[in-house]
Amino acid sequence: AQKVTQAQTEISVVEKEDVTLDCVYETRDTTYYLFWYKQPPSGELVFLIRRNSFDEQNEISGRYSWNFQKSTSSFNFTITASQVVDSAVYFCALSEPTYNTNAGKSTFGDGTTLTVKP
């Protein structure tokens, strides 16, 4: 069974600090996708990034960067120079194929609550 672990339940930083959110996953499939979503206090879910299992290139998007390492089954997310607006719950998710319908099924981690203080 697939599993996603976000060991950090809550993180609190001061504005402008860098912060890394950890995500470790378990899967038996060789083809899978990993995602990060942001859930601000307003409650909606915002897509941040997708990475497939064959692409281990790290990615940077502005202050956000992601480090995917298959060897350690990790897909960590770093926010550089954090801002108050980054305060949210961040979810890591794993999508695997279901062989009866060939669709994808997603498993989410429990989330990391990030608080950025001014």
Add this chain to the structure above:
Amino acid sequence: NAGVTQTPKFQVLKTGQSMTLQCAQDMNHEYMSWYRQDPGMGLRLIHYSVGAGITDQGEVPNGYNVSRSTTEDFPLRLLSAAPSQTSVYFCASSPTQGLGETQYFGPGTRLLVL
């Protein structure tokens, strides 16, 4: 485009009552799914559908029914509500089969079962 819409936004039920949570999307997406989010936890998949007439169970399907008669709509039915079903429910859609695709989430329905 309205995207993914959910109604109602908030609902209070008594134990044993039934109700239907509505979900609709206007993006002609094939894949739709329902999740529940409990406090301090991530989203857990209840049911999903890969197209009209095709549904399958997710991680936590017990107590819920779904059907998909049209591409646009994917209602979630609670047959006999229980306090354990108090949660926030999210509907999501993606263009095709869902694997590797970004899911577009609705705003959520907050359900309280007394």
